[in-house]
Amino acid sequence: MATAGVKRSFAALDSGGTGNGSGSGSNGGDAPSSPHLNGNSNGSSKAARVDGSQTPRPRQSVETDHRPSRHTHAISSAASSNWSSYPGTESPSIAIGLSREPTPVASTTTTPQHGGVQHRTNGALPAFPADASIVLIGIRGAGKSTLAIIASTAMKRSVIDCERVFQSIVGTTSWAYKRDHGAADCHRKQAEVLRDVLAANARQCLIVCSWTDRGVQVLLRDFSRTHPVVLVLRDARAVGEHLRIEDDDRARSLLNASSAIFRGCSSLEFFNVTESPGAAGRDGDGDDADAQARKDALRGGHHPPAPYLTLKRAERHFLKFLSLVMPAGSIPFIESAFPLASIPTEDRRFTYALSVPLSRLLRNDVDMQDLETGADAIEIVVDCEPGQGDEAHGTDHNTTTTPGSGSNVLDAERLSDVARMVGSIRRTTVVPVVYHVVPPPGQQQADAWYMEHVLHALRLAPEYLTVDLARLGDYELSSIAAIKRRTKLIGHFTTPAAEARTWQDPVWMAQYRRARAQGCDVVRLIKPAAAIQDNFDVNRFKAQVADALGDTRGIPLIAYNSGPRGRHSACMNHVLTSVAVSPVSELITPPGAPLRPLITAKEATQALYGSFLFDPMKLYVVGAHVEYSLSPAMHNAAFRALGIPHHYSPHSTPSLRGLRSLLDDPYFAGASVGLPFKVEIIALTHSLSRHARAIGAVNTLIPVRRLNPDGSIPRDEKLFNCRNRAGPVRALYGDNTDWVGIRACIRRGLSPANAVRPSSCGLVIGAGGMARAAVYAMLQLGVQSIVIHNRTVANAEKLADHFGQLFARRDIPLLSTWSDAEARTTRFHVLRTRDEAWPEGFRKPTVIVFTIPNHAIGDVPAPNFTAPEPWFDSPTGGVLIDLGYKTLDTPILAQARARSHRGWVTQDGLDLLPEQGFAQFELFTGRRAPRRLMRENALRAYTDEKGRSNLAQLQPRLNDITEQEP
Incomplete structure (x- = not known):
């Protein structure tokens, strides 16, 4: 219950004032003063983009005779x-x-x-239309406007801020209007404005609203039937700072009261995790040693990140959330470039869900950055009883009521805590979330507690949600399945150890069939092991399921034994085995305690190799001069962390003939391809990925040991599921991950002022395989004007012609949707000399990628290339990327660093190498890469062109690893 003081504060908040009842200036809404947020510049909300929103089709009624369970x-x-x-x-x-x-x-x-x-x-809820407008609601200070701008740039949508529309119509803020005309008239006017905004902007918009009157709630609740209405949450301290509320408890109470109201008129929930200033705030502070380290870092190619770069993680996080809410493919999500992104986790073999109790997360007892190592998913185990794990807040969540009283079992702060933990995990990792609820003791109360958590989980859009087959009847299961939208349901069933059912018991098959019939996407059956024999019996059960299905397509099955005697079957389970965060020393679970995993992902992986299911393999980086490569240190560290006994080494050769011995080795698992073979090696491949084919260059070579019956090379999960096994190489598959790394570096370096727009221009220096990847990366980001400069003009023209023909044939696999007009206006220009005038009609570049090797190779001296001054004339600066890392003090990097005060940001090969390496690791192993660890080991292994290591110079980069996007 909100106190009277909180109610007064909330009333002031509703009308646009601060938490202490005072006005906040001219802007009575949530948005900062920005022309991009004014959805109505001519004073009429009717003029704000009327587009004729479609009426949703009625859903078909479905008859059912399932009776409710006893719960x-x-x-x-x-x-x-x-x-x-x-x-x-x-x-x-x-x-x-x-x-x-x-x-x-x-x-x-x-x-x-x-x-x-x-x-x-009735039928299941349909997917939101791909062009449905998205409404962001929540308390002022939650970050709605910032998120709307972030999403509008990526989705090419308009931002409509309701408070600014109100001001454009009425001529004053909501707060001032309420003061002069009274609350009732103000609320009526707000409802009128919102009604017109929603009617006129039902498509292709992001709408921001902080109002809370009942009339507004009714409109939002109705709109949420066919459009995403997202409650944006944030921590109390950040909201309190925005509202100038110094008392943390008061800010927390206000936040809880507002969240309870906003939940009543929203369909989804996003926790906007507050980013610490981190590295961006370290520039210019600290002792002399730190100051010297920063100076060394600048000479070594590293500039402390600008404050806006802290928003990059927020951007990735929010776009990820929207990609799970909107129809597949409608959001240009960053991770879609990675090889495993197109393969559902449940379709891959030997995947692990890292089981993390919510109670530990709430106690900050887990290093979020380390969760990704070895995990294919993060399983949040909602284990807390009401009132448990909340001491840090000084509040009592034990606000339960008797069933049927009409009151929620869980209070607003408890629900926000759960949303905060889901948000924190998504902000720091790239793997999907499995949401698993373990109810507390007590039959009726446990049922209510369980169901509220399940319903709240659907608001958070987890990739997977478990549903308890023992607790829920068919009626409840089908009801949840009908409202899950894109969340996949895992039907979960286990039996108490005391029951000791064998795998021959018909209950297991019955539960599998039941889960499949009631709309589950995956089934998880776990039996406490009573004897070693159970580990063999579970395999027979899996075979029986396959036989029973025949030619009928089943759903993925997770089935293994728990307890110390069941660890063997857990290691051999194929799909999303629950694993522990760290090695478990106490294997015996107390009677009555919930199941817990007793193995880690690393132990399970080591068991696969120890039992000879997989083989230790050999990988290489190949090129003319690759002895200095950091790839071996980076990949070998990742192998060790995951328990994979592979070895990665450099292999220099003057020609492709020197690869014959590697390719003939039955333990060959793949190679990274360096200069000068990225284009030439295509002749050795039998098949290319769509990206490698479009680029016309390969940097990753994968052996294929199993062909389809027609002799073709398997695709997608079939290709990945054949990794890590020795045998004759029957074909070679070529891919390209350089563009993935270049795209990541461009994204990281671009400020909001330089966000890619139709007028943006990119410059590529060079015309080899890396230049091809650079052009492709720019195109994937939406750059439509690209200038190419190379010493040999014919090669630059060949590169421009290559991509020009791809666009003419519409044969380029763009991850984001391009209109026909955008495709037609994409253009390439070749600068024949450095002194040639910048092409007319092209803006000065905000993205420059230097792809020429920046160090001496054999008898070829270092190029020492400098760019003409006009190339840096972008008024908002930009990002320059030098793809080499043998030397970090190249002339062109020095040019860009000298212009950092004008908005230029630099990236180099030490930034690129791990980013492209993550995708390579997925191709080599079929597993997710431990990103933070690979970044760290690449930096620690670095030596300059004279073989010298300088960790002091790189220490600021090591410190900044935790601030980077996952």
């Missing part, structure tokens, strides 16, 4: 107020007595009531 009344009662707070996920099968009028999500038919609960039947 239905308790679950329904607990959900009675919760469902009304989740309009976009309203139960399609249960109409529960609500304290306020519910918002229907579909036409329904009524069936007889059971236990006082009215049943409704």
Whole structure:
């Protein structure tokens, strides 16, 4: 319950004032003063982009005769107020007595009531339209406007801020209008403005709203039936600082009160994790030693990141969230470039879900950055009982009520804590989230507690959500399946150790069939092992499932034994085995305690090699002069961390003939291809990835040991599932990850002022294989004007012609959608000399990529290339990337560093190498790369052209690793 003081503060907040009741200046809404946020420049909300939003198609009614389980009344009662707070996920099968009028999500038919609960039947919630406008709501200071600008740039959408529209119509802020005309008139006017904004901007917009009046809530609740309405949360301290509330407890109470209201009119929830200034705030502070280290770092190619670069992680995090909410492929998400991104985790072999109790996360007992090592997913185990794990807040979450009372079992702060942990994990890792709820003891209360957590999980859009097959009946399972949208359900079933059911018991097959019938996407069956024999019996059970399905497509099955005797079957399970964060010393679980994993991902991987299922393999970096390469140190460290006994070494050769002995080795697992073979090596391959084919260069060579029956090379998961096994090489597959690394470096270096727009221009210096990857990376980011300069003009023209023909044939696999007009206006220009005038109609470049080797190679001296001054004339600066790392003090890098005060940011080969290496590691092993560890080891192994190591020079970079995007 909010105190009277909090209510007064919230009233001031609702009208646009600060938390202490005073005005906050001319901007009564959430947005900063920015012309990009004014969705109505001519004073009429009607003029704000009317586009004729489509009326959603009615959903088909589906008949069902499933009766509720014995838990239905308790679950329904607990959900009675919760469902009304989740309009976009309203139960399609249960109409529960609500304290306020519910918002229907579909036409329904009524069936007889059971236990006082009215049943409704209808189809699953449809996906949001790809062009549906997205509404961001929440308390002022949550960061809605910043997130809207971030998303608008990536999605090419307009930003509409309701408060600024209000000001353009009325001529004053909401707060001032309320003061002069009264609360009732202000709220009526806000509702009118919002109604017009939603009607006129139902497509291709991001709408920001901080208002909370009941009329506004009704409009948002109705809009959330067909559009994403996202509650944006943030920590109390950050919100308090924005609202100038010095008392943390008061800020927290205000935040909880507002969150409870906003949840009632939103369908989704995003926690905007506050970024610390980190490296951006270290420039110019510290002792003399630190100052000297910074100077050394500048000479070594590193400049402390600008403050805006801290938003890069927020950008990746928010776009990831939207990619899980909107239809597949409609959001240009950053990770989609990586090889494993296109393969569902449940379709890969020997994947691991790192099991992390929520209680540990709330206690800050886990290093978020280390969670990614060896994990293919993070399983958040919601294990806390109400009131547990909240001492840090000084609050009591034990606000439970008796089932049927109409009150929520979980309070607003508890729900926000869960959202915060999901947000923190997504901010620091790239792997999917599995949300698993373990209810507390106590039958009725546990049911209500469990169901509220499950419903809240759907608001957070986890990639996977477990549903307890033992706790929920068919009726509840099908209801959850109907509202899950893109979240995949894992039907979870286990039995108590005391029951000691064998795998021959029909209950296991019955639960598999039931989960499949009720809409689950994966089934997880775990049996406490009573004897070693159980580890063999579970394999027989899996074979029985396959036989029973016949030619019918089943759903992925997770099945293994728990406990010390079940570790063998856990290691041999193929799909998302739950693993521990660290080695477990106490193997015996107390009676009645929930199941917990007893092996780590590294131990499970080592078991696969120790049992000869996989083989130790050999990998190489090949090129004319690769003795100095940092790739061996980087990849070997990653192999050790994951428990993979592979070895990666350099192999220099003057010609491709020197690769014959490597390719004939049955233990050859792949190679990184260096200069000068990136184009020439295509002649040795039998198949190319779509990216390598478009680029016309290869930097990754993969052996293929198993062909399709027709002799073709397998694709996707079939290709990855054949990794890590020795045997004759039957074909070679070529891929290119250089462009992935270059794209990442460009993204990291671009400021908001230099965000890619149709007028943006890029400059590529060089015309070899790396230049091809650079052009491709720019195109993937949406750069439509590209200038190429190379000493040999014919090669530059050949490069420009290559990509020009691809666009003419519409044969380039762009990850983001380009319109026909954008494709037609994409243009290339070759600068024949350094002195040639900049091409007319091209803006000065904000992206410059230098692809020529920056050091001496054999008898060829270092190029010592400098760019003409006009090439740096962009008024907003830009990013310059020198792809070499043998020397970090090249003339062109020095030119850009000297212009850092004008907005120029530099990146070099030490930034690029790990970024492209992450994708290579996936291709080599079929596993996710430990990114932080690979970055660190590449830096620690670095030596300059004279073989000298200078960790002091690189220490600032090592410090900044934790601040980088995952």
